[in-house]
Amino acid sequence: MEMVLLTALGVGGATVVGAAIGFIFKNFSHRFSDIVLSFAAGVMLAAAVFGLIVPSLEYGGKLRLLYTVGGVFAGALCLNLTDKLVPHLHKLMGAETESHHNANLNKVLLFVLAIAIHNLPEGIAAGVGFGSGNNTQALIIAGGIALQNIPEGMVIIAPMLAAGVSKKRTFIAAMATGLIEVVGTLVGYFAVSIATAILPFALAFAGGTMLYVISDEMIPETHAHGAQRGATYALLVGFCLMLVMDVVLG
Secondary structure, eight states: OHHHHHHHHHHHHHHHHHHHHHHHOOOOOHHHHHHHHHHHHHHHHIIIIIIIHHHHHSSSSGHHHHHHHHHHHHHHHHHHHHHHSOOOHHHHHHHHHHHGGGOOOHHHHHHHHHHHHHHHHOOOHHHHHHTTOOOOHHHHHHHHHHHHHHHHHHHHHHHHHHTTOHHHHHHHHHHHHHHHHHHHHHHHHHHHOOOGGGGGHHHHHHHHHHHHIIIIHHHHHHTSSSSSHHHHHHHHHHHHHHHHHHHHHH
């Protein structure tokens, strides 16, 4: 339980770390953040496949294909429904950046809310990984999510400051989005620990949410600023690194 709690704090705290970096380097290159985000996408892709979807098949028994395929689509559809209620992160980022000082507080609140809502299933994915009992895979999953949270924390700073939000409130908002991920991690862990029968579906559901985030949010964002080739290779490096770790650590 202590490892779960510490990991949850680490995953959520990665957003705060990114926010701190955003304060220090307000004019960081989009290409740099895109490379970091692409690397994180590769790590998350490997974690989703090897840490969540493959174990879902292993725990699913005779109905493993039904549990796994159904869980993947259920996770993706859940975030698809969320996207209909809350605009896409990369669209909000673009809209806020372009509006500069004309941005109003309502848009900023929507921006923060969107990030917070999208952070919840990521936290659940990390928690479900621990609930499976494979701490090594769970740490790899959590590490991938934490990597993704650092550039995310970096990019939320500039739009909020441009909208006239104070530095203190901006940092508190970043902390709040990270806290959502801590809550999600604990929810995922306790849900699977209490009802182990839902483990195969829960693993696939978490994997589906991660695949959706990678395809719908992270990859479009990393290809929006002219660094497509570098972003692609960064994703491959992240994926292969996690593949090697998965084989070496067993």
